[in-house]
Amino acid sequence: MKTISKHLTDSGIKPSYQRIRILTYLMENKNHPTVEMIHKELVNEIPTLSKTTVYNTLKQFVEKGITQVINIEDNETRYDADISTHGHFKCLKCNKVYDFKFDNKNLEVSDIEDFDFFQTHLYIKGICKNCKYLLNIKN
Amino acid sequence: MKTISKHLTDSGIKPSYQRIRILTYLMENKNHPTVEMIHKELVNEIPTLSKTTVYNTLKQFVEKGITQVINIEDNETRYDADISTHGHFKCLKCNKVYDFKFDNKNLEVSDIEDFDFFQTHLYIKGICKNCKYLLNIKN
DNA sequence: TTATAATTTTGTAGCGATTTCAATAATGTA
DNA sequence: TACATTATTGAAATCGCTACAAAATTATAA
Numbered sequence: 001m002k003t004i005s006k007h008l009t010d011s012g013i014k015p016s017y018q019r020i021r022i023l024t025y026l027m028e029n030k031n032h033p034t035v036e037m038i039h040k041e042l043v044n045e046i047p048t049l050s051k052t053t054v055y056n057t058l059k060q061f062v063e064k065g066i067t068q069v070i071n072i073e074d075n076e077t078r079y080d081a082d083i084s085t086h087g088h089f090k091c092l093k094c095n096k097v098y099d100f101k102f103d104n105k106n107l108e109v110s111d112i113e114d115f116d117f118f119q120t121h122l123y124i125k126g127i128c129k130n131c132k133y134l135l136n137i138k139n
Numbered sequence: 140m141k142t143i144s145k146h147l148t149d150s151g152i153k154p155s156y157q158r159i160r161i162l163t164y165l166m167e168n169k170n171h172p173t174v175e176m177i178h179k180e181l182v183n184e185i186p187t188l189s190k191t192t193v194y195n196t197l198k199q200f201v202e203k204g205i206t207q208v209i210n211i212e213d214n215e216t217r218y219d220a221d222i223s224t225h226g227h228f229k230c231l232k233c234n235k236v237y238d239f240k241f242d243n244k245n246l247e248v249s250d251i252e253d254f255d256f257f258q259t260h261l262y263i264k265g266i267c268k269n270c271k272y273l274l275n276i277k278n
Numbered sequence: 279t280t281a282t283a284a285t286t287t288t289g290t291a292g293c294g295a296t297t298t299c300a301a302t303a304a305t306g307t308a
Numbered sequence: 309t310a311c312a313t314t315a316t317t318g319a320a321a322t323c324g325c326t327a328c329a330a331a332a333t334t335a336t337a338a
Contacts, residue, residue: 155333155334173324174324174325175324190324190325191325191326191327194324194326195326198326214323214324215324216324216325
């Protein structure tokens with residue numbers, strides 16, 4: 001709780017109760033939640049929590065650089081408090097989003113050599129190990 | 140025109156007038172357009188063209204695998220008739236989306252070794268060469 | 279050709295995600 | 309305590325997209 005609060009103030013965000021709870025949720029559940037998911041969970045603890053607050057808070061987190069947006073699917077915006085450059089894998093069977101590491105430094109790109117890079121997003125879609133295993137059992 | 144029509148029939152899509160025009164637009168203007176942009180342009184030539192038709196047609200193109208969706212931004216779905224694996228760079232200054240090549244084969248990823256990959260999307264955001272140049276002139 | 283069936287396009291209505299905005303609540307300051 | 313500032317809330321509005329049924333077009337059969 002102390003660290004979360006400090007994380008906010010360090011980023012120029014006043015640590016209100018709602019903001020602390022939302023950031024705590026993001027850091028404890030690394031499940032790349034949607035606004036819907038965050039609200040649904042937190043409204044149990046904070047009955048008055050409005051969805052607008054979740055939207056406003058996440059927008060602010062992204063602007064201040066302590067949260068990144070995951071656009072792996074066009075109909076759902078997900079959020080991740082891990083702002084390090086890493087990839088996201090979405091299983092098309094169970095819909096779970098996995099984190100993965102990739103070598104950003106040795107990523108060879110051409111055609112955009114003289115461009116300045118601010119953010120890199122790598123998304124892979126497919127079938128995860130667990131679902132592959134379950135599919136094999138069935139057949 | 141002949142080739143576009145053939146491209147459609149080869150993919151199991153009946154080459155209606157609207158479908159031909161939409162695919163032609165995608166192939167001639169490699170500008171990664173949104174539904175809005177496609178409709179705005181084509182309604183000049185086809186005054187009765189409805190946005191629903193553009194949505195339906197693109198959905199079908201994606202299902203049949205002749206068009207891919209670009210989710211580089213959460214508030215705009217873009218489309219690309221180039222279905223080869225390539226990256227997309229969005230300039231945060233001029234908002235243009237550039238294509239770029241990257242070495243998909245030598246992409247080193249960890250944590251998801253035994254997963255099956257179906258699609259890979261690489262998005263980079265930053266400032267393009269042209270905007271960098273223009274910024275330098277100003278200052 | 280003509281009648282009928284199947285497909286495509288169109289426009290309206292509806293839905294869900296997000297934003298706007300004004301009122302209320304909470305917090306900070308003199 | 310009084311006042312100013314900021315944050316939260318909830319209702320209404322907006323936007324992108326989908327559902328659906330009617331109209332238009334195209335294909336098929338007699």
